[in-house]
Amino acid sequence: MRLNELTIAQAAAGLKKREFSSVELTHSCLDRIDARNESIHAFISVNESAIDSAKAADEMLKGGNVHPLTGIPFGVKDAICTKDTRSTGAATILDNYVPPFDATVIRRLRDRGAVIVGKQNCDAFGHGASNENSMYGAVHNPHNEKKVAGGSSGGSAAAVADNQCIFSIAEDTGGSIRQPASLCGVVGLRPSYGRNSRYGIMPMASSLDTVGPITKTVEDAALLMEVMAGQDLKDATTVPDSVDEYSKFLDRPIQGMRVGVPKEYFEHHGIDSEVLTCIRTQLKRLQEMGCELVDISLAHTKYAIPVYYIIVPSEDSSNLARLDGIRYGVRAEADSLYDVYALSRAHGFPSEVKRRIMIGTYALSAGYFDAYYRKAQRVRTLIKQDFETVFENQVDIVVTPTSPFPAFDLGAKADPLSMYLADVFVSPASLAGVPALSVPAGTTTDGLPIGLQIIGPRLSEGIILNVGHQLTAN
Amino acid sequence: MSIQNKDIEHVAKLARLSLSEEEVKMYAEQLSVIFEYMDLLKTVDTDGVAETCQVTGLEDVFRFDTQEPCDPEVRAKLIAGFPDRSGNLLKVKAVFDDV
Numbered sequence: 001m002r003l004n005e006l007t008i009a010q011a012a013a014g015l016k017k018r019e020f021s022s023v024e025l026t027h028s029c030l031d032r033i034d035a036r037n038e039s040i041h042a043f044i045s046v047n048e049s050a051i052d053s054a055k056a057a058d059e060m061l062k063g064g065n066v067h068p069l070t071g072i073p074f075g076v077k078d079a080i081c082t083k084d085t086r087s088t089g090a091a092t093i094l095d096n097y098v099p100p101f102d103a104t105v106i107r108r109l110r111d112r113g114a115v116i117v118g119k120q121n122c123d124a125f126g127h128g129a130s131n132e133n134s135m136y137g138a139v140h141n142p143h144n145e146k147k148v149a150g151g152s153s154g155g156s157a158a159a160v161a162d163n164q165c166i167f168s169i170a171e172d173t174g175g176s177i178r179q180p181a182s183l184c185g186v187v188g189l190r191p192s193y194g195r196n197s198r199y200g201i202m203p204m205a206s207s208l209d210t211v212g213p214i215t216k217t218v219e220d221a222a223l224l225m226e227v228m229a230g231q232d233l234k235d236a237t238t239v240p241d242s243v244d245e246y247s248k249f250l251d252r253p254i255q256g257m258r259v260g261v262p263k264e265y266f267e268h269h270g271i272d273s274e275v276l277t278c279i280r281t282q283l284k285r286l287q288e289m290g291c292e293l294v295d296i297s298l299a300h301t302k303y304a305i306p307v308y309y310i311i312v313p314s315e316d317s318s319n320l321a322r323l324d325g326i327r328y329g330v331r332a333e334a335d336s337l338y339d340v341y342a343l344s345r346a347h348g349f350p351s352e353v354k355r356r357i358m359i360g361t362y363a364l365s366a367g368y369f370d371a372y373y374r375k376a377q378r379v380r381t382l383i384k385q386d387f388e389t390v391f392e393n394q395v396d397i398v399v400t401p402t403s404p405f406p407a408f409d410l411g412a413k414a415d416p417l418s419m420y421l422a423d424v425f426v427s428p429a430s431l432a433g434v435p436a437l438s439v440p441a442g443t444t445t446d447g448l449p450i451g452l453q454i455i456g457p458r459l460s461e462g463i464i465l466n467v468g469h470q471l472t473a474n
Numbered sequence: 475m476s477i478q479n480k481d482i483e484h485v486a487k488l489a490r491l492s493l494s495e496e497e498v499k500m501y502a503e504q505l506s507v508i509f510e511y512m513d514l515l516k517t518v519d520t521d522g523v524a525e526t527c528q529v530t531g532l533e534d535v536f537r538f539d540t541q542e543p544c545d546p547e548v549r550a551k552l553i554a555g556f557p558d559r560s561g562n563l564l565k566v567k568a569v570f571d572d573v
Contacts, residue, residue: 100551194530207528236535237528306512317489324490326566331557337567342492354491358482358501359508361489372512377525379518384526416504417511433529458529 003028004163008220011166012068015061022061022071022115025166026054029073029117033164039145042159044078044136045086046118057113068223070113075165077156078119079126080211081200082106085116089202090134091124093348094329103200104235105169105211105228112227117165121155124350125320126176126204128152129422130413133352138410141184143448147407150180156214157184161449167224168214173204174308175402175426177212178438182402182451185440187468188214189221192458193433194239196225197232205315208430218439218469222246225461241459249462250469255290257467259283260395264301265425272405278442278450279401282471286399289470294395298386301428303379308427309420310363310376317360320353355416380431387432391457397467400425402438402451429455439468477506 003025006014014020030050037043047053050073057071076082079089081099083106088094102110110116123133131139131154139154141147142162149158153170157180160168170177172190181188189212196211203209213224229243261283266276287293325331325344332343349357363372390398404424413419429436434455441452452471456464482502486493493501558565 096555098551098555100548100555194532233537236537237530237532239530239532300518303515303518306514309508310512310515321490325557327557327564328552328555329557334567337569338490339492340567341490345490346492349491351497354493354497355501355504357489357491358485358505361485362477362481362505362509365485365488371516374525375515375520377527378520378523379515380526381523382518382520384529417508420508431526 002163004032004166006166007216008068008072008166008223009217011072015071016066022054022057023051025071026050026073026115026117029165032162033118036162036164040140040142040158040162041137042121042139042155042162042164043075043118044088044090044121044155047085047116050115050117053115057115060113067112069109069227071115072166073115073117074109075118075120075156075159075168076106076116077122077153077168077170079122079171079202080106080169081202082116082119085119087119088136089125090122090136091349091353092135092330093323093325093344097329099200101200103211104197104232106200108227109169120153120159120168123152123154124353125202126152126171126173127352127356129175129179129419130408131155131180132410133350135350140410141407143185144407144446146409147448148183148410150183150403150407152176153214154180157181157186157188160184160186160214160216167216167220169211170214171201171209171211172430173208173210174312174430175423177214178402178426178436178451178453179423181214181438183407183449185443185449186214186216187218187221187440187472188212188438189225189461189465190430190436191225191229191461192435194237195435195459195461196228197235197238199232199234203319205312206319207315208312218437218465218472219247219250221437222250222465222469239459244462246462246465249466252466253290254286254467254470257291257397258395259286259291259293260296260390260398261293262296262298262301262398262400264298265400268404268424270404270421270424271401274444275401275403275405275450279399279452282441282452283399285471296390296394296398298390298428300379300382300386304383304428304431305420305424307376307379307383307431308423309359310372311380313356313360314363314373315360317357317364320357323348352416383428384432387429387434387455396456397464398455400453400455402426402453406444406448406450425453434458435461435464437464437468439472477502477509
């Protein structure tokens with residue numbers, strides 16, 4: 001086994017036993033990126049000082065100052081700020097932007113000696129489900145290069161699947177961690193809203209944005225959450241609840257657990273038959289492990305996409321107003337101040353970002369606010385209540401497919417609305433603010449990965465990681 | 475619902491976004507289709523339903539409004555990132571036309 005193919009747990013054990021150094025481990029990832037970036041395009045920038053960081057980590061290891069993340073190479077979605085490393089958000093308006101600070105979650109990982117190997121491609125500012133909305137080129141799925149990697153964190157999922165880093169840190173607003181993890185055959189966790197700090201994450205929809213891990217195993221995701229989670233004074237929406245020792249949940253028996261099977265997902269008209277068969281097989285496995293399957297209804301599921309695509313572009317259009325070429329980023333030359341704004345934004349945003357700004361500005365404009373944004377916020381309450389009701393009365397977790405279909409062809413969803421509908425199974429949990437985990441569940445006859453989604457009540461990350469581990473480790 | 479080119483031009487101006495004629499036409503067509511789909515929400519009875527503005531239940535999260543010193547290195551990097559400057563000052567176009 002090559003070093004870049006190791007999980008965090010395996011690499012940490014090897015580093016501790018001095019079987020190899022962080023410099024060697026980091027080199028193996030950088031070599032893999034070098035060999036594969038032209039075809040997969042998972043990285044926008046490679047961190048020039050990765051080897052220096054690895055050397056520093058090796059010193060930490062020699063000093064006995066050991067944490068399981070010390071010396072582990074990882075990639076970061078380019079919509080997350082990393083100190084002294086270019087962070088574009090995959091849009092050229094930030095082509096030259098080098099943050100002088102780290103996002104809080106990144107700081108916490110780096111403090112333990114984890115090593116950034118590079119910044120990963122994504123749909124610009126997280127807008128998309130295929131990673132085709134990047135101004136630095138689309139990401140290709142490592143399982144079949146004619147297919148998309150999913151989005152928006154396509155580079156982060158593809159890089160882990162292709163062993164270009166040991167793990168990735170990405171952002172999930174309406175499915176941007178889970179859907180690409182599903183399409184690339186890796187593990188992706190969207191934590192409860194407020195569990196992890198959003199400080200330093202380029203904001204998309206502030207009431208929905210979360211940051212979480214993409215990993216090779218559930219065990220690795222649990223380990224990362226122990227470091228990433230917790231209150232941050234720089235993000236007033238982080239919750240004060242203590243952080244669980246998620247790793248200790250993994251081997252708990254899941255016998256007697258009540259698993260909700262929502263008919264609105266399994267009877268969805270657009271679901272691929274191989275996806276359905278695969279998830280049903282996994283449900284049977286859960287039953288064999290002693291879980292009780294319970295048929296449930298999440299009645300407002302069909303409204304999640306229209307609610308999501310009102311709320312997100314509305315909050316997006318407001319957040320993106322800060323990108324105007326004035327204080328940082330790329331400024332267009334023009335005679336008037338208005339034209340500096342309008343042209344900097346016209347040149348520096350791809351088509352989908354402009355579309356979202358237009359949808360959001362329209363929905364928030366005078367005369368339409370009540371009909372769209374306010375209405376969407378009310379229907380959001382009904383979607384949230386659907387989850388609260390089943391978790392209070394009927395089940396411990398809900399299991400669904402992560403995506404209705406496996407990875408699709410690059411260019412297949414040119415119509416914006418058809419792309420929006422790809423989020424149909426991932427947006428409801430986002431709107432409800434609850435955590436959700438995608439784990440690999442099998443492959444299609446063409447060898448494309450299928451992902452299974454486990455949704456739990458707020459702050460139940462330990463429980464969904466427990467179930468995910470039991471499904472994938474055995 | 476049908477969104478006209480003039481609606482798009484108005485919204486683009488509010489959003490400080492310069493659009494080509496082709497883009498205006500494209501977004502008018504696409505937004506018409508998208509908002510027609512959003513009209514599905516009108517069929518939901520939301521009488522008496524409160525809006526969800528947040529999901530954490532946190533209220534009144536305060537901190538002291540204190541001045542914090544800026545690391546000189548960070549300050550230098552922020553200034554180096556200005557698109558245009560005069561010394562250490564950020565340079566921008568005149569905000570008012572008549573001065």
